[in-house]
Amino acid sequence: MASEATPRVNAKYLDSFTNQTVRILGKVVSLRGETATIDANGTINVQLNRDAHLQLNNAVEVVGKVQQDLSVKVFQATDFGSNIDFIAVEAVVDATHRYKEIFYDSND
């Protein structure tokens, strides 16, 4: 069964999730029209879709597919405001992969 889960990752996990749909919560550090850079324990380049409205310096949660070059093609972006504690967000990413049994099905 194709998993509907979108595991929460950050920059450190991208290379083990190529061609998979993931969820990233990060801070928008630069905006360049069709692309943007977000910081999620390291910088990630994202390719935006038309209805993604990112705000500089705000937190954003993107759901997207990790490309071969480790950029992320965004399917959906949700503004998470400016009041996000990224230490807690890191803890969730860590828990996601440490205790994956309650977060996503993996092949190993």
Add this chain to the structure above:
Amino acid sequence: MDYGGGYSTTSYGAQGGAGGGGFMGGSQGGSQGAAGKGTYGKDTLRPVTIKQVLDAQQPHPDAEFKIDDVEITQVSFVGQIRNISTQTTNITYKLDDGTGTIEVKQWIDADATMDTTSDSAPSKPKLVENEWARVWGRLKAFNNKRHVGAHVIRPVADKMEITYHLLEATFVHLYFVKGPLDQIKAEGGGANGNAGEVGYGGGGDTGMNGGQMPNVSVAARRVYQTLKDSPQNNEGLHVQNVAALVGMNVADVKKAGDELLSHSMIFTTVDDDTWAVLEF
């Protein structure tokens, strides 16, 4: 650390009772009535991920669902609203929290439907697609398809609630799989280097240990552990001694003792305030 206690005791009973008892005048009563009755008083409200809901085991139809081998009655979770579909009798929301997707149905109270069109409506927070919501409800299976009957569904205003919820769900999952936090620290401390995998082995022991103590509070577990581990003669230990050893006040130790007595895990010896562990 006391925080953990709430999940194993019946302290949620009162709250759960409100949901189980008075909920929506029987529109869903059919399957719920029978199963609900048996668990009345030990109702729980557990924070979960949607994957846990989808993976929940049901031993046989009409039985309560189990997560981590523990029965669940009410659950709470968050999710991003993928779809809203308004039916004549209910509103169905499709929620996705990144771990899975599930349908959440909120039944429309016929008497209250007028309110949605009246002036009181704007004061009610709105649920819109792609925004996040929190749900409290009960897991149901209908024609092999699972959905959650929502008691309450409301928008998530502070996005940190999502992060918080996922950590809380992890904490509760680990509580049931590995045992209470203080127990792991006491017994599994040595395995710290490999917290991820090897620690799990250590956790297995404590989990079993905890498994013999159903539904007792963290305080009771600590008192039990102290009685078990402290040197003593066959008269056991007096409440005062236990209090000093555990570092709790006497009243709390007595309360914990009552709990253990009611489970026949300890027994009184020379007087009511001197206890020893009942071992087989």
